Amino acid sequence: MSSLRVEAIDVFYGDVQAVWNISFQVEAGEIVTLVGANGAGKTTTLRTLAGLLRPRAGHILFDGKDVAGLPANELVARGIVLIPEARQLWPGMSVRDNLEMGAYTRAARAERHRTMQSVLEMFPILQKRLTQNAGTLSGGEQQMCAIGRGLMARPRLLMLDEPALGLAPMLVRQVFAALKEINGRGVTLLLVEQNVQHALRLAHRAYVLETGRVTLEGTGAALMDDARVRQRFLGEAGL
Amino acid sequence: MKGARAWMAVLAATLLLAPLLAERGTLNDLWNVAFAVVLASAWNLLGGFAGQISLGYSAFVGIGAYTTVLLADAGWNPWLTLPVAAALAVLFSVVVGLPTFRLRGPYFSIATIGVGEAVRVIASGMEFTGGSSGLRMPSADFHFLSNYYGMAVLALLTVGVMAYVRGQAFGLALSAIRQDIDAAEALGIPSTRYKLLAHALSAALVGTAGGLFAMNFQYISPGSVFDFRLSLSIVLMPIVGGIGTLVGPVLGAVLFSYLQIKLLASPTLRDSYLFIYGGLLMLVMLFEPHGMVGLWERLVQLGRRAGRPVAGAPRGG
Numbered sequence: 001m002s003s004l005r006v007e008a009i010d011v012f013y014g015d016v017q018a019v020w021n022i023s024f025q026v027e028a029g030e031i032v033t034l035v036g037a038n039g040a041g042k043t044t045t046l047r048t049l050a051g052l053l054r055p056r057a058g059h060i061l062f063d064g065k066d067v068a069g070l071p072a073n074e075l076v077a078r079g080i081v082l083i084p085e086a087r088q089l090w091p092g093m094s095v096r097d098n099l100e101m102g103a104y105t106r107a108a109r110a111e112r113h114r115t116m117q118s119v120l121e122m123f124p125i126l127q128k129r130l131t132q133n134a135g136t137l138s139g140g141e142q143q144m145c146a147i148g149r150g151l152m153a154r155p156r157l158l159m160l161d162e163p164a165l166g167l168a169p170m171l172v173r174q175v176f177a178a179l180k181e182i183n184g185r186g187v188t189l190l191l192v193e194q195n196v197q198h199a200l201r202l203a204h205r206a207y208v209l210e211t212g213r214v215t216l217e218g219t220g221a222a223l224m225d226d227a228r229v230r231q232r233f234l235g236e237a238g239l
Numbered sequence: 240m241k242g243a244r245a246w247m248a249v250l251a252a253t254l255l256l257a258p259l260l261a262e263r264g265t266l267n268d269l270w271n272v273a274f275a276v277v278l279a280s281a282w283n284l285l286g287g288f289a290g291q292i293s294l295g296y297s298a299f300v301g302i303g304a305y306t307t308v309l310l311a312d313a314g315w316n317p318w319l320t321l322p323v324a325a326a327l328a329v330l331f332s333v334v335v336g337l338p339t340f341r342l343r344g345p346y347f348s349i350a351t352i353g354v355g356e357a358v359r360v361i362a363s364g365m366e367f368t369g370g371s372s373g374l375r376m377p378s379a380d381f382h383f384l385s386n387y388y389g390m391a392v393l394a395l396l397t398v399g400v401m402a403y404v405r406g407q408a409f410g411l412a413l414s415a416i417r418q419d420i421d422a423a424e425a426l427g428i429p430s431t432r433y434k435l436l437a438h439a440l441s442a443a444l445v446g447t448a449g450g451l452f453a454m455n456f457q458y459i460s461p462g463s464v465f466d467f468r469l470s471l472s473i474v475l476m477p478i479v480g481g482i483g484t485l486v487g488p489v490l491g492a493v494l495f496s497y498l499q500i501k502l503l504a505s506p507t508l509r510d511s512y513l514f515i516y517g518g519l520l521m522l523v524m525l526f527e528p529h530g531m532v533g534l535w536e537r538l539v540q541l542g543r544r545a546g547r548p549v550a551g552a553p554r555g556g
Contacts, residue, residue: 050425076427088422090415101408101415104427153426 002063002079002156002188003028004049009058009068011041011048018044020212021058026157031179031189033199033220035233036209042192043085045209046159049190050082051075062157077105079156083146086165091135095126095145098134102152111154119148122178140171147178151187158182159190164198176202196233200224246486247398250276254391258384268500270387270455273394275492277448279476280397281441286474287483288401288410289437290417292348295335295355296473299328299442301362301464303449308374308459309367317376318389321450328446332438340434343420352467359465373460376453386455393451397444402485404440413437417483468513475516479523481532490531 004026011019019041026032034042047053049060051072060068067075089098099119103112120127123144129137134145143163150158163179164172176198183189193199200206200220208216208229216223223229257269278296285291303324310320339350363371404410415423416430423430453459463469476495481487495516502512527533 052421052424071429072424073427073429076425081427082425084422084425088419088425090418090422092418093411093414097411101411101423101428102426104412149426 004080004157004188004190005059005061006045006049007059007061009045009048009055009060011044011053011055013044018212019048019055022209022212022214023058024207024214024217026188026190028188029183029186030205031183031191031203033191033193033203033206034209035193035196035199035206035223035229037233038194039211040209041212042209043161044212046082046161046190046192049075049159050080052082073105076153077107079154080159081150081153081155081157082159083150083161083163085161089134089137089142089145089149091133093134094131095134095137096130098145098149099126099152102149103154105153108152108154112152115152115154119151122151122181123148140167140174143167143171143175144178147175147182151182155187157188157190159192161192162194163191164193164195172198196229197224200229243402243485246489247395247402250398250489251395254394255388258387263383266383266387268496270390271496271500272493273387273390274448274452275472275476275496276394276489277390277397277444278473279480279488279492279495280394280401281444281448282473283477283482283484283488284401284404284413284441285434285437287477287488288405288417289413289434290483291340291434291437292474293351293438294348294467294470294474295351295353295358296445297465297467297469298331298335298355298358299445300449300452300469301358301459301461302328302331303446304453304459304464305362305368305374305449306446307450307453308376311379311454312374312377317379317450317454321447324450325443325446328442328449329439332442333435336435336438340431340438352470355465355467355470359461359467362461362465368461371461373458373463376457381454381457383455386451390448390451390455393444393447398485398489400440400444405485409433409436471513472516475520477530479516479519479530481530484529484532487530487532494531 006022006024008021008023009019010017010021022041022045034045036042044053048055051070051074054069058068059066062078062080067078099116100112103109103115125141126144126148129141134142137145147163163175167175172195179189180202191199191203200223203220206218206220206223207214208223216226216228254269254273257266282296285293306324306327307317307320310323311317335354339347339354342350362368368374412428412433415428416433420430449464452464472495476491477488479494480489480491498515499512502508523530
């Protein structure tokens with residue numbers, strides 16, 4: 001079981017508040033997505049959950065324990081893993097080393113051969129690229145490598161920041177299919193995505209963020225039908 | 240990698256066998272080479288592998304040197320002061336690292352300039368360090384050759400440690416920190432802890448070299464061991480040689496010691512060596528960011544390309 005409860009967190013960059021009193025929850029086994037325009041606070045929220053930023057107020061409960069303010073390495077050890085925006089692979093390292101370094105925590109290291117096997121089954125293209133430098137991969141391959149690297153940490157809650165960014169439509173579908181498969185293997189997913197249509201279709205539940213606040217929530221299907229969402233994010237003309 | 244091993248064998252053979260063949264003057268020069276190899280290779284662990292460019296490494300040389308002189312003054316056997324010199328350098332590296340590793344990129348580098356200068360000013364002002372006139376080792380029998388072997392072994396040890404670290408998970412983690420620190424942190428690599436560890440390991444090696452320096456020169460002052468120009472040379476050697484590589488810092492150290500020896504011997508060029516280093520640095524940054532190692536690899540590739548048609552000729556003809 002790996003549920004996440006975010007309770008009224010405020011996050012600042014210096015004196016500038018980016019996230020205002022945000023609350024939401026992700027139940028074990030769910031796929032939840034945060035959608036919203038640029039600057040809505042989605043990335044800030046994920047980085048806070050990953051321990052890269054500290055909330056100034058509020059609680060973050062993971063499996064019932066408050067983990068707010070813990071350092072990133074501690075959170076990874078507990079199973080919270082972030083796949084950062086724009087892939088952020090280590091370009092000068094081979095694909096194999098990138099994946100190996102994903103299995104950094106002691107528990108993940110012990111299992112790394114088996115995990116690597118299942119990652120390569122999920123993304124067969126990486127098998128052919130293992131000895132290549134990650135910087136030489138195409139955009140789609142890089143995203144597969146980044147997701148694979150995240151999986152190497154054996155996450156229980158996997159957070160993804162815009163995994164479809166800059167990918168061709170076919171690759172976007174492939175990435176979303178992979179996410180569904182990962183979720184099917186029991187990993188809880190928290191997804192931030194600007195590709196709202198795909199994200200809402202995949203997610204069990206979704207939250208809409210606007211200027212650092214949660215303004216709407218509901219099941220993915222319900223939000224798809226919501227007039228405000230359709231107008232704001234799905235390009236439907238309003239009055 | 241095979242090439243690196245051959246280079247290292249040459250270095251080891253030269254340093255260890257030279258006393259059998261060479262004159263004292265040559266050995267003095269080789270001592271300088273070994274000293275430079277320690278500084279450049281040890282700096283490369285933090286600056287090259289982990290990408291944290293510190294401009295304050297003279298502080299470790301100085302702390303090592305002062306520790307050795309002060310303890311020898313108190314009656315210690317100079318050799319037994321070396322572990323203490325290393326330990327104090329490590330301690331200082333942690334004290335400095337804790338605040339400065341919160342900074343990234345150029346901000347970190349600038350902070351380390353401040354730290355190095357602060358240490359120099361403090362050493363110049365304190366009484367127990369002899370102020371700006373410095374300190375002299377107590378006169379005792381001094382065997383140049385044992386000091387020479389000490390520095391040679393330390394140089395080989397340093398290069399050996401770097402070769403070992405590079406193949407370990409620790410080395411990969413440092414490389415991950417250099418290439419994308421955010422990604423490293425997101426995947427749970429405790430970047431600050433690793434930077435501190437790299438800093439401490441290289442400080443221990445540089446501090447020990449500082450102690451051997453004091454034993455060899457018998458006299459130290461803030462102007463010799465805490466000099467900013469020393470910090471600058473420590474950075475320039477690995478960059479000119481090939482930053483982040485194993486062989487690069489060694490090549491840079493050899494080149495720099497050679498230049499320094501030549502320049503110091505010439506009255507007209509004596510004060511111009513930083514000017515020449517600066518010029519070298521600009522050439523490297525403009526034309527070959529991987530330094531002498533990059534240049535070498537380019538030459539090898541050119542040679543291979545030129546050689547290929549010849550090798551294929553019999554089959555074609």
